Amino acid sequence: MENSYSYEVSSITIPSLALESGTTLQNVNLAYERTGNKEGPVILICHALTGTHIVKGTSEDRGWWDGMIGTRSYIDTDVFNVIAFNVLGGCEGSTGPASTNPETGDRYGPDFPHISIRDMVHAQFEALKQLSVDHIEAVIGGSLGGMQALEWGALYPSYLSKVFALAVSPALNDYGLAFNHIGITAIEEDPDFHGGHYPKGATLKGLEIARMVGMVTYRTQELFDQRFQRERTNEQYNVESYLDYQGKKLGKRFDPNSYLTLLKAMNSHDIGRDRGGVRKVADSYPCELISISYEGDLIYSPQYLKDFTKQVLKGEHYYIPTAFGHDGFLVEFEKWGGIISSHLKNHQVKRMVSGIK
Numbered sequence: 143m144e145n146s147y148s149y150e151v152s153s154i155t156i157p158s159l160a161l162e163s164g165t166t167l168q169n170v171n172l173a174y175e176r177t178g179n180k181e182g183p184v185i186l187i188c189h190a191l192t193g194t195h196i197v198k199g200t201s202e203d204r205g206w207w208d209g210m211i212g213t214r215s216y217i218d219t220d221v222f223n224v225i226a227f228n229v230l231g232g233c234e235g236s237t238g239p240a241s242t243n244p245e246t247g248d249r250y251g252p253d254f255p256h257i258s259i260r261d262m263v264h265a266q267f268e269a270l271k272q273l274s275v276d277h278i279e280a281v282i283g284g285s286l287g288g289m290q291a292l293e294w295g296a297l298y299p300s301y302l303s304k305v306f307a308l309a310v311s312p313a314l315n316d317y318g319l320a321f322n323h324i325g326i327t328a329i330e331e332d333p334d335f336h337g338g339h340y341p342k343g344a345t346l347k348g349l350e351i352a353r354m355v356g357m358v359t360y361r362t363q364e365l366f367d368q369r370f371q372r373e374r375t376n377e378q379y380n381v382e383s384y385l386d387y388q389g390k391k392l393g394k395r396f397d398p399n400s401y402l403t404l405l406k407a408m409n410s411h412d413i414g415r416d417r418g419g420v421r422k423v424a425d426s427y428p429c430e431l432i433s434i435s436y437e438g439d440l441i442y443s444p445q446y447l448k449d450f451t452k453q454v455l456k457g458e459h460y461y462i463p464t465a466f467g468h469d470g471f472l473v474e475f476e477k478w479g480g481i482i483s484s485h486l487k488n489h490q491v492k493r494m495v496s497g498i499k
Contacts, residue, residue, distance in 0.1 A: 147219065150176045151196070153235055154269040165255040169244050172269045173228040173235025175205070178219030184275050185217055185486075186266070186302075187226040188283030188290040190472075191356070191404055192396055195228040195235070209475045216479035217486070222279065229286070230265040231257045231403040239338075239399035251399055252338025258410045259289045263297050266290075277301060280486060284308035284471035285442070286404065289411045295429040296413060306482060307433045308471040311442045312420045312450045313412035318441040321359055322405045325352030329398050338399050349398045350389030352405075357388050362438035362467040413450075424453035431457040432485050434478055436470030458485075 156170040177198045187197045187207065198212065198219070199205030211217045211224055228236040231254070239254035270278070281302055283291040288310025295305040314322075332348030334340055370381040414420035433451040435444030444461055451457040462478045464470040470478075 146179060146181050148176070148178075148180045149198075149200070152176075154272050156265060156268045156272070159230075159261075159265055159268065161255055161261045162258045163256050167237065167255070170230065170237045170265060171235065171241070172230065172237070172265060174225060174269065174273075175199075176223065176225045176273075177211070178223045179221060180223050182221050182223045183279035184270075184277070185222045185224045186270070186278050186281040186294075187211075187224060188266075188281065188287030189226060189229065190283075190285035190287050191408070192353075192392060192401075193287070194232075195226045197226045198224065206472070210479055210482070216475060216483040217282075218483070222486070225270070225273070225275070227266050227269060229290075229404070230262045231400060231407060233397040233400040238397065239403055240342075240397040249342065254399065254403060256410075257403060257407050259286075259293050259407055260297060262290055262407070263293045267298055267301070278303070280304040280306055282306040282308070282482065283310075285310060285468065286408055288442075289314075289408065292413050295427060295431060296417070296423060299428040302429060304430045304432060304485065306485070307431065307447070309434070309436055309439055309442050309468050311446045312424070313414065314408055315441070315443065315446070319409055321355060321441065322409055324355050326402060326405055328352045328355070329402055335398065338402075340398065344398075345390075345393040346398050347393075349396065349401055350386075350393045352401065353389045353392040354385040357385060359440045360467060360469045362440075362465055364438070365465045365467065368465070420450060421453060424450050424457075427454045427457070429456070430485075432481065433457070433459045434471070434481060435459070435461050436467060437461065437463045438465065438467035439470070440467060442468060 153171050153173045159167045159170045173195050175195045193206055196205040197207040199208055213220050228234040230236055231238045233240045239250045241250055243250045278301060281291045281294045288307045291305050291307045294302060328351040329335060329348040332346045334346055335348060373380045413423050417423050431451055431454045433447050435447050448459045451459040460481050462470055464474055466473050
């Protein structure tokens with residue numbers, strides 16, 4: 143196969159996109175990064191809640207999955223053409239609440255319609271067609287990205303070969319709904335929220351608090367205890383300073399309405415919705431499904447994903463021991479990156495990962 147490496151960050155405009163809600167969005171932009179062998183098989187990467195389409199990045203500004211993607215890496219850019227979109231409803235270049243409504247000339251703000259995980263996948267499909275991609279070798283995603291990956295296999299099975307679903311479950315459980323409710327309430331009850339009509343570029347304490355809540359669910363008690371050890375600096379516990387920092391950091395770069403939109407989209411995630419239930423979907427899931435769970439994942443139960451995958455005809459599940467919990471799909475690539483590369487090469491993993499299989 144000819145190796146013709148390229149790197150591109152750009153955007154696609156979809157003239158019209160019908161949503162599950164019945165609303166139709168006009169002139170939908172999806173920002174994307176495309177990297178690797180432009181003659182090679184396409185790998186689609188789907189990002190998590192506050193992630194972006196910059197998965198590889200450059201040597202000066204590395205992407206969030208740089209350790210997974212590159213020359214002779216787990217996702218080998220000498221072989222594959224890797225595409226990632228900023229999700230519909232996001233705020234990093236794709237159409238979302240912070241975008242201009244072409245019908246009014248103002249920001250969508252709280253008037254941005256409800257979107258679902260399926261809407262996100264439909265948007266990506268339309269964008270890929272515009273990029274002249276007629277087949278995907280694999281779609282890979284973790285968390286919110288894993289939701290999209292699972293839906294890809296249900297919505298467009300003839301368009302792709304493999305689904306890699308990481309740190310996710312076939313439906314968001316009530317524990318996840320509960321934590322999302324806390325985050326949503328923190329934002330919507332912030333006195334500066336003004337029903338979603340806050341000034342452009344405003345930072346909201348409610349969003350900072352929502353982020354803090356999320357950060358607690360992403361990692362394990364063990365990791366928090368090891369890192370912070372009840373130590374204090376200037377009369378504040380270090381764990382408190384850490385959460386304050388993370389909240390302020392996200393608050394400066396992320397649109398609060400977009401955060402709400404994506405949380406509510408996650409709430410809608412249920413692979414069995416209007417399809418006869420999760421089990422029926424699993425029994426008829428047509429794609430090869432490789433799923434990976436991470437020890438200590440508070441929201442996305444490894445057992446739930448394992449049970450679903452076992453029901454899939456071409457399903458294989460792996461369990462990764464880690465202290466990082468849900469964030470395991472963002473770190474420690476040496477523990478599980480080989481699973482991805484092995485399945486991409488159509489080989490069986492020869493060295494089994496300990497734990498649930």
